[in-house]
Amino acid sequence: MDAVLSQYIDAYYLHLMVLIGINIILVLGLNIITGVTGQLSMGHAGFMSIGAYTAAIMSVHLAFPFWASLLAGAAAAAAFGFLLGLPTLRLEGDYLAMVTIGFAEIVRVFFLNFEPGGKAVGLSGIPEHTGFTLVWIMVLLIIVLNAKLLNSRIGRSFYAIRENQIAAEAAGINTTRLKVLAFMVGAGLAGLGGGLYAHYMTYIAPQDFAFMKSIEFLNMVVLGGMGSIPGAILGTIVLTLAPEMLRIVAEYRLLFYGALLVLLMIFRPNGLLGDIRWYDVKKRWFNKGVKTWES
Amino acid sequence: MFIEQLVNGLTLGSSYALIALGYTMVYGIIQLINFAHGEIYMFGAFAGLLLVSLFGVNIFIAMLGAMAFCMVLGMLVERVAYRPLRGKSSRLSALISAIGVSIFLSTLMALIRGTNTTRYPEIIEIHTYHLWGLDLSSLQIIILVVSALLMVGLQLMIQRTRLGKAMRACSQDLDAASLMGINSNRIISYTFAIGSALAAAGGVMVGIYYNAVWPYMGTMAGLKAFSAAVLGGIGSIPGAMIGGLTLGVLEILGVAYLSSSYKDAIAFGILILVLIVRPQGIMGQKITKKV
16 A cells, blocks of 8 residues: 555655654644643653654564554553653642653653663664554544544543533542543553654654654644644644745744744634534534524 | 852752743743743843953843843743733643744744854953862852842842832732733733843853853753742742752752763652642642632
8 A cells, every 4th residue: 555655646745644644643642631631741752752662672672563562652651641640630730731841851861861772872773664554544543532532421521621620520520530541541642653653764762752842742732722633633734744844944944933833823822723623513514504602 | 079069059050040030920920831931041141142252341241231132032022922812812822822932032043143052252260269168169159149139139129119019919910900000011021021131141140150052052941940930839939049949959969979861850850759749839839729
């Protein structure tokens, strides 16, 4: 399949589409933590690097099959999501943000000094197993599972925690358990994305997962619209392509990227797609003419 | 040895504290993590460098010039990137806008000056004094004294002047303060100006102390200073001072006695541990939430 595609599509575009796919998986994970449950996490790249390094080390040093390493990477990241989530859930808002930043920095410094991971040089020679087909099949699968999750009782509880934690608690939601769960699912998806990334790029280094990477994912979630799956996807596509499109302006690229973020936030303060969920879109399309209080 | 490391730690810590004050003051009033604050500090360091290398002024004039420049820059950033968002969007949108400004400013400086580090010209002669058996450089004394003066001055301003009173009122309740006739937009603008000036003073002093400035110096310094502000209890001004000094001392001691390759991890590790034990920070007040 990949071979067929590469005959018709330019390698560069194929590469961009694979990157978009991997980013969508990661951003959907962060969307569950920050967008849906409202827990500001600024260390998503930390979970990604745990997944990437675990999967890569298992493939390279221990010769595990690809699938096993990929799952192990996701599981390791989810375990760290659990470990980080448990003690820190007493913290709120920006205190939690600071802890997640700190966690990601500690992970980065750890891998900078980690012998099996090649220290600062990074780990190369990872077998290439990820391609366009695999990534996009997984993306579709995860989108479907994500939509199912957010429409379930658990998903609605996530939204309730974001809207008002005290009210959610009063309504009988075990907020601690659900917040830890949101952290685990989000971190697990980040680990999965990290494993895919490692087996696509065949080379990873600690600086690939620095603070700015976490910030990029957060930008994607907020830009698309908090808590909305289509929004997360659109935000990811826009912000993955933006630096590429801005290559025409060469060294002024990041200057424009920064200005673009400010302008988008001024003109679309609630993100491109606000808080649209499939459920609402469907309702609007099939009930044309019926005015709801929203419209 | 231990005492000398302590002094080194206090020197580093007072620069963290100066930056952390800007974070905590802005946060106290509009609950925004001003991510561009680290870049303001970087611009302050470069403004001081420009003054020193072009006009050959002494360290204090350079600091005053950089502070004036960053006051204007801070107010400009607030006016362009934060004020249009205020009141009509979530705090997260303002945060992303701040991140945009941060990327913009650091790239701007990288385009102007290149990404290499620039050395500060030697503008003061560094003497080493032996006091009570420990070695102190004149630079360390200047940094400690100037930071202490700035912090005392800030504290007096907040507690004693009309502007300070208005700032305290705004941080308690922005809407109520507006109803009492305080021009809240102007107070927010002044808050950014004061915070930026303190960061600029820190930038010039760190530039001279470590003898290096570069366009991305603001990122890590900003993160550390923000964690200092959180450590002290964000929104609390004495908290930012104590948090900054604590973080600086612990970081230097950690490097001296544990391992230097884990330098950045030590600061964040301490922060996480403190927050787990005391979620509101050292000086922060526990707010009971009412429905």
